[in-house]
Amino acid sequence: MNHTHPAGLPPYALALDMEIVDNVEGAPVIGMPFANKVQGRPGFLHGGAISGLLEIAAVAAIHQALRAKGSDSGIKQVNVTIDFMRGGVGHMTYAVGEVIRLGRTMANVEARAWQDDRTKPIAMATMHYLIRRPKIEGS
């Protein structure tokens, strides 16, 4: 369901002030500052905002992996499963995606979100994406 542009973050991510803050092991790290608009219970992140950050990180990781292969294919999200492990508090939150397998027709991706300590994730997600090769004119 995500048809994001390979270049730049989508409007949804920009609306929540997400930005690419780093790049580790071939995948962009996305940061999201704490603000009222990502808050659930007072002082804590909303699960949906954490999920959004995980999805943006996953999509960014696939686009980078596709570009590394010289591919200009697009992607379409099939599903996502999110595990919430810790409450996200009023700090900066980071997420990075890892492309576990990039095939010709689909990609298996995992993403994790953390705050102060990367070894203590606040949430993790598993996603499946369809790889869509660009249509060639006249074919």
Add this chain to the structure above:
Amino acid sequence: MTPNKPDLRSAIPKNAAFDPALVNKLMGKFGHGGFLDMEYVGHGNDWVELAIDWREDLVADPDTGILASAVVISLMDNATSMSIWTKLGEFRPQVTMDLRLDYLRPSPSGARVYGRGICYHLTHSIGFVRGFAHNGNPDDPLAHASGTFIRVGDRVS
């Protein structure tokens, strides 16, 4: 686990049946729910339906105007969470343990997205939920959701 709900107990009238419309005025108008501007649509014994209007800043792709999938996650998180309290008849502090969404089709540009959360089983500590999102016709869903919520004590409520 994400303690992701406002402290509703102080705002909910004592000795009154759980009222999803009233609670959405807090959950749907505050914080992330307020950013997405979630509206109460309806409820039954074990379900709650909420809706979010399409907005330019909520899209995944400016060329197509397709809504970001995470908007649907937030909608289903709130609707399923509220379905537990609705089935229970009262508020209890809980957090989302896990949530899965299957995206059957995109939510198109300009279309309002509805999320119906259903609590199909309750135990002392776990609420089992499912639900679906649609654009006005429940027979033409755009996503299916399933998940679990865990009750938490006063310590983290």
